[in-house]
Amino acid sequence: MITFWILAVLLIASAVFVVTAKKPVYSVVGLLANFLALAATYLELQAEFLAVIQIVVYSGAILILFVFVIALLSSGVKPFEVGPDRAPRIAVPAILFGALVLAGIAATVVGANTAALRGAAGVTGDANAFGSVADFGAALFTTNLLPFEVTALLLMVAVVGVVLIAGDEGPAGIIRRRKRRPIEREPIVKRERAVR
Amino acid sequence: MIVAPENYVALSAVLFTIGVVGVIARRNPLIMLMSIELLFNAANLALVTYARAWVNNVGHIFAFLVITVAAAEAAIGLAIVAVAFRNLPHVDVDDAAVLKG
Amino acid sequence: MMLAFVWLAPLAGGILLWAFGPQLRSWAGPIGSALIGASFLATCALWGSATAPGALHVPLVSWLHGWNFGLQLDRLSLIWSLIITGVGFLIHVYSIGYMDGDRAFARFFAYMNFFVFAMLTLVLSDNVIGLLVGWGLVGLASYFLIGFWFDRPSAVAAARKAFVMNVVGDVGMMFAIFLIVAKLGAIGYADVFAGVGHALDSGTVFLICVGLFVGCAAKSAQVPLHTWLPDAMEGPTPVSALIHAATMVTAGVYLIARFAPLWSASAEAREMAGVIGGLTAISGAVLGCVQWDIKRILAYSTMSQIGYMIMGVGVGAFTGGVFHFLTHAFFKAQLFLGAGIIIHALANQQDVRRMGGLRTRMPFAFLAMLVGVLAICGVPGFSGFFSKDDVIYGTLAAGHPWLYAVGVLTAGITAYYMFRLLFVTFFGPYRGDVDAAALGIAVEPSGPSVAGHHAEEEEPHHHAPPGLMNVPVAILILPTIFIGWLDFGEGSPWKQFFRGFPGFDAAATSAAMPELASTGLVLAVVAAGFTLAYARYGTTAALRDAVARLRNETLRTPPVLVHAYYFDAAYELIFARSARALGSWFDRVIDPHVIDAGVREVAISSEWLGHLFRSFQTGLVRVYALSLVFGVACFVAYYALAFGVSR
Numbered sequence: 004m005i006t007f008w009i010l011a012v013l014l015i016a017s018a019v020f021v022v023t024a025k026k027p028v029y030s031v032v033g034l035l036a037n038f039l040a041l042a043a044t045y046l047e048l049q050a051e052f053l054a055v056i057q058i059v060v061y062s063g064a065i066l067i068l069f070v071f072v073i074a075l076l077s078s079g080v081k082p083f084e085v086g087p088d089r090a091p092r093i094a095v096p097a098i099l100f101g102a103l104v105l106a107g108i109a110a111t112v113v114g115a116n117t118a119a120l121r122g123a124a125g126v127t128g129d130a131n132a133f134g135s136v137a138d139f140g141a142a143l144f145t146t147n148l149l150p151f152e153v154t155a156l157l158l159m160v161a162v163v164g165v166v167l168i169a170g171d172e173g174p175a176g177i178i179r180r181r182k183r184r185p186i187e188r189e190p191i192v193k194r195e196r197a198v199r
Numbered sequence: 200m201i202v203a204p205e206n207y208v209a210l211s212a213v214l215f216t217i218g219v220v221g222v223i224a225r226r227n228p229l230i231m232l233m234s235i236e237l238l239f240n241a242a243n244l245a246l247v248t249y250a251r252a253w254v255n256n257v258g259h260i261f262a263f264l265v266i267t268v269a270a271a272e273a274a275i276g277l278a279i280v281a282v283a284f285r286n287l288p289h290v291d292v293d294d295a296a297v298l299k300g
Numbered sequence: 301m302m303l304a305f306v307w308l309a310p311l312a313g314g315i316l317l318w319a320f321g322p323q324l325r326s327w328a329g330p331i332g333s334a335l336i337g338a339s340f341l342a343t344c345a346l347w348g349s350a351t352a353p354g355a356l357h358v359p360l361v362s363w364l365h366g367w368n369f370g371l372q373l374d375r376l377s378l379i380w381s382l383i384i385t386g387v388g389f390l391i392h393v394y395s396i397g398y399m400d401g402d403r404a405f406a407r408f409f410a411y412m413n414f415f416v417f418a419m420l421t422l423v424l425s426d427n428v429i430g431l432l433v434g435w436g437l438v439g440l441a442s443y444f445l446i447g448f449w450f451d452r453p454s455a456v457a458a459a460r461k462a463f464v465m466n467v468v469g470d471v472g473m474m475f476a477i478f479l480i481v482a483k484l485g486a487i488g489y490a491d492v493f494a495g496v497g498h499a500l501d502s503g504t505v506f507l508i509c510v511g512l513f514v515g516c517a518a519k520s521a522q523v524p525l526h527t528w529l530p531d532a533m534e535g536p537t538p539v540s541a542l543i544h545a546a547t548m549v550t551a552g553v554y555l556i557a558r559f560a561p562l563w564s565a566s567a568e569a570r571e572m573a574g575v576i577g578g579l580t581a582i583s584g585a586v587l588g589c590v591q592w593d594i595k596r597i598l599a600y601s602t603m604s605q606i607g608y609m610i611m612g613v614g615v616g617a618f619t620g621g622v623f624h625f626l627t628h629a630f631f632k633a634q635l636f637l638g639a640g641i642i643i644h645a646l647a648n649q650q651d652v653r654r655m656g657g658l659r660t661r662m663p664f665a666f667l668a669m670l671v672g673v674l675a676i677c678g679v680p681g682f683s684g685f686f687s688k689d690d691v692i693y694g695t696l697a698a699g700h701p702w703l704y705a706v707g708v709l710t711a712g713i714t715a716y717y718m719f720r721l722l723f724v725t726f727f728g729p730y731r732g733d734v735d736a737a738a739l740g741i742a743v744e745p746s747g748p749s750v751a752g753h754h755a756e757e758e759e760p761h762h763h764a765p766p767g768l769m770n771v772p773v774a775i776l777i778l779p780t781i782f783i784g785w786l787d788f789g790e791g792s793p794w795k796q797f798f799r800g801f802p803g804f805d806a807a808a809t810s811a812a813m814p815e816l817a818s819t820g821l822v823l824a825v826v827a828a829g830f831t832l833a834y835a836r837y838g839t840t841a842a843l844r845d846a847v848a849r850l851r852n853e854t855l856r857t858p859p860v861l862v863h864a865y866y867f868d869a870a871y872e873l874i875f876a877r878s879a880r881a882l883g884s885w886f887d888r889v890i891d892p893h894v895i896d897a898g899v900r901e902v903a904i905s906s907e908w909l910g911h912l913f914r915s916f917q918t919g920l921v922r923v924y925a926l927s928l929v930f931g932v933a934c935f936v937a938y939y940a941l942a943f944g945v946s947r
């Protein structure tokens with residue numbers, strides 16, 4: 004019980020930090036905290052394998068990728084987020100809609116049949132073995148083998164896509180071959196109304 | 200299980216909302232991408248919670264797939280950001296507004 | 301089978317000559333003529349089966365119930381077919397000479413063959429739909445042939461005028477056919493006649509007759525739809541002879557005779573047809589007296605003679621009216637072909653004031669014209685005498701003394717203007733070299749000569765017509781003189797021929813005057829007409845100073861006659877001007893303020909919509925994301941309302 008609340012506070016605090024941080028690097032740090040707390044929550048929920056995956060894939064791979072890109076973009080003189088804000092008050096509807104989503108979920112969860120929510124209506128798995136790596140692996144490689152294989156395809160496509168986008172033959176490569184001429188922004192001119 | 204699943208679901212909703220606000224309110228593409236990771240994680244938390252409540256590991260499998268998708272998304276998204284903002288004056292999504300009608 | 305050959309041979313000729321005209325060259329004329337000749341021979345061969353009881357009937361297509369299309373050759377259509385193919389053949393042969401050297405020689409024969417096909421469709425059809433098809437096709441052929449020399453603006457205008465006028469008639473006929481189909485659901489003549497008095501009450505019959513008569517008036521140049529006929533003389537002279545004298549313009553007579561049972565059933569319709577016919581007869585004759593163009597004189601005389609026919613068949617003297625068609629086909633073709641010889645010899649000169657003295661130079665043409673004139677005037681012994689007498693007496697017998705008076709008077713006027721034509725053309729000195737102004741001819745503002753194949757500037761040279769042109773004229777002389785004897789006496793072969801024909805016997809015969817007395821009266825009036833013409837144009841004194849006299853007459857013609865009673869001006873005023881006014885009103889008001897404005901408003905509103913939607917397309921990723929989240933919120937709200945709070 005106590006664990007849950009500690010973790011909840013950690014999760015929310017780190018998430019808020021991610022969103023509000025001034026620099027992306029700070030956000031990455033906040034996100035790392037968030038991921039670790041989430042992994043702990045997964046352990047609390049008997050999802051051992053997912054907890055490990057969370058740390059390995061997210062904290063290990065994705066966050067590193069973020070850090071690399073931050074380093075890449077910051078290597079020049081370009082500042083972050085200093086252009087004119089074209090939608091300054093967009094946070095207001097964002098928070099409004101977010102609150103709406105929150106209220107909707109809360110209303111659904113609170114008003115719903117809690118017994119069904121707790122799984123009392125029917126337990127389909129073995130409660131003792133649930134969440135173990137063996138249990139997860141068996142499910143992944145037998146019943147859900149096809150989604151797993153599709154995952155492989157998805158990752159391959161992602162790799163190819165990244166190479167195409169950022170590689171030498173992609174738009175970035177072409178731009179590089181043009182001696183890095185900066186892309187000129189098309190001036191946004193309000194067109195004259197057609198003469199009647 | 201001591202803690203009621205409602206609490207976890209509510210926590211998931213809160214995290215999701217924070218992520219939404221982050222995606223919309225921030226102009227830095229990297230922070231937006233990170234907020235999207237928050238959204239994924241919020242969804243995963245709900246999935247894992249229900250898997251636990253139903254003692255059904257399909258929720259775990261689904262969370263696993265979401266993590267895979269998130270990894271792919273992060274890779275592609277970061278590649279786009281790297282390419283797109285390499286030549287823009289600011290790292291700011293508002294600068295990439297050439298689709299304006 | 302034979303009948304189908306009669307019908308389709310001219311069509312085959314038309315298609316052949318049209319498609320391969322350039323290859324056939326001068327063979328086009330003989331081939332076209334031969335096909336018409338073959339058609340004529342086939343028609344002659346069918347005489348026996350056509351006059352047999354029940355006539356010759358060839359069903360072709362059965363479409364809907366009661367909609368059977370077929371060919372029918374009975375005594376009436378036999379007469380017409382013989383004239384169409386027979387006279388048509390002679391005129392084709394004549395055309396080989398007349399059109400020789402024209403650059404569109406083959407096209408001419410293609411059109412002529414097509415016309416014969418169309419006319420045969422008209423008379424051979426056994427149903428009203430086929431009749432209408434033929435009716436339209438002859439109008440089309442007429443349009444083609446009037447505008448044959450399409451590089452002359454006047455010819456094109458005349459063709460268009462004829463076509464438009466004829467379409468007015470077609471519409472009237474269509475309404476009559478609609479009425480028939482609506483009341484009977486059948487289109488065969490036999491069904492229509494069987495329906496008279498049963499499915500068709502007297503009011504309907506009258507309406508059908510009115511509709512038919514509108515078509516008849518347009519096609520047969522009856523007042524007030526006659527104005528196209530004089531203009532139609534823009535076509536080549538053989539065309540005028542075949543289409544605008546012998547056959548097509550008499551289609552109205554055929555129509556009334558064909559629907560004789562209907563006309564017999566409606567006294568009002570007979571009254572209408574008789575009055576219009578009489579009006580046409582006398583007004584055409586009066587206009588014939590002031591014309592100078594030889595073809596226009598003949599055109600007005602055609603109009604007048606068709607007026608006779610319509611008057612005849614209209615009042616119920618069907619045999620007389622149809623017989624006048626028969627004789628008229630011969631003598632009017634004769635007159636036109638004779639005029640064609642003169643025109644051809646004088647290199648396209650059509651003005652009789654520029655002729656004169658041609659009797660000695662063209663004796664054959666004089667003979668041909670003389671026979672024709674004697675026939676049309678009704679000189680005893682010649683064909684016109686018998687038929688015209690029949691018609692005039694028929695009006696009296698049908699109880700129309702006023703129409704009788706008109707008929708008698710018209711006979712006198714006819715004699716006057718025909719002999720006027722004869723005297724001015726053939727007697728006195730030749731005036732082709734006299735200055736136009738001396739004759740009172742208004743010199744037209746000199747424009748570029750557009751006369752297609754004729755070189756009008758060329759010095760008139762008198763050349764004898766090719767022998768080929770003389771032969772048909774020589775052949776036509778015989779029926780022009782003698783055909784009338786078919787109708788001599790009370791039990792004449794002609795009257796026997798049509799005894800018992802549907803509707804023909806219905807006319808009442810109650811003569812107010814013995815026939816012999818009537819004939820005498822007509823002859824006296826004709827003699828008076830001749831005497832007047834002789835006094836004005838034929839005496840030695842008149843011939844001596846013909847130039848001055850013609851000049852005087854030209855200048856003193858009453859304008860009302862020069863302008864043909866202002867019919868054209870009235871049409872211009874009523875239809876053309878109002879249509880133009882309506883058009884310009886549409887141009888000024890409807891087009892810019894309704895149609896264009898509508899289009900403009902559509903454009904403006906879509907532009908406005910575009911601007912509206914454009915404002916959503918900010919290009920900002922965050923705004924797009926916001927709309928996405930809005931969608932998510934909607935989903936969640938839906939689930940919360942549907943499954944959460946309510947439970």
